[in-house]
Amino acid sequence: NFMLTQPHSVSESPGKTVTISCTRSSGSIASNYVQWYQQRPGSSPTTVIYEDNRRPSGVPDRFSGSIDSSSNSASLTISGLKTEDEADYYCQSYDSNDGVFGGGTKLTVL
Amino acid sequence: QLQLQESGPGLVKPSETLSLTCTVSGGSISSSNYYWAWIRQPPGKGLEWIGNIYYSGITYYNTSLKSRVTISVDTSKNQFSLKLSSVTAADTAVYYCARRGYSYRFDPWGQGTLVTVSS
Numbered sequence: 196n197f198m199l200t201q202p203h204s205v206s207e208s209p210g211k212t213v214t215i216s217c218t219r220s221s222g223s224i225a226s227n228y229v230q231w232y233q234q235r236p237g238s239s240p241t242t243v244i245y246e247d248n249r250r251p252s253g254v255p256d257r258f259s260g261s262i263d264s265s266s267n268s269a270s271l272t273i274s275g276l277k278t279e280d281e282a283d284y285y286c287q288s289y290d291s292n293d294g295v296f297g298g299g300t301k302l303t304v305l
Numbered sequence: 306q307l308q309l310q311e312s313g314p315g316l317v318k319p320s321e322t323l324s325l326t327c328t329v330s331g332g333s334i335s336s337s338n339y340y341w342a343w344i345r346q347p348p349g350k351g352l353e354w355i356g357n358i359y360y361s362g363i364t365y366y367n368t369s370l371k372s373r374v375t376i377s378v379d380t381s382k383n384q385f386s387l388k389l390s391s392v393t394a395a396d397t398a399v400y401y402c403a404r405r406g407y408s409y410r411f412d413p414w415g416q417g418t419l420v421t422v423s424s
Contacts, residue, residue, distance in 0.1 A: 208343065210377060228408040228409060228410070230408075230410050230411070232352075232411075239401060239414040239415065239416055239417055240352065240401075240411075241412075241413075241414070242410060242411075242412045245408065245410045245412070246408045246410070251375070251412075262334055285351065285352055287352075287409070287411070288409070290370070292357065292365035293354070293365065293367065293368070294342070294344075294354030294357070294367075294405075294409060295354065295413075296344075296352040296353065297351070297355060298351045299351040299352070304392040
């Protein structure tokens, strides 16, 4: 199976833009959909991006997702950062019928 | 609105079997469009996929846990269950159940239940 590697932590100021990467270790990132989940302390994860770049209803358009085949990675970009965006973010994909999560990235908005 | 709720003992002794149930409300577990999943998160750590089940009983398990995991479904009760045998302290985690869509999106998730393995 493959692994998804995320930076352990990122930080940025309110109003700025931050991008979190998720690199697939083997196989093409474009082969299987990538999801992104937000998890606030003490809460269950919720979807912020699904199927690479689609936003669920209720998720602000400040959140966007993309795929880059050249770096075999997916990215989550959050623009106009707000303090409420501070959370852990996980990328997730799959291979055949096996689910795979990235290690998670702690976003600090300071 | 679909909701999932985990239930089961919060404390399990080492070497014993962890057993949890997920009750689905607001929708049918027999929907042909979805699988049902268990995912866990050790304290302070990341998410780990445990396995999926289809309403017909088809299962897929994480290779690293496969020898110890059994997921089953009870369509009459709209529930699915997890059994993890021979547990150790490393199995201490918050266990979540979730619905898995065709694109392998997990949504929604249950609130999670903390299971501690300790004597």
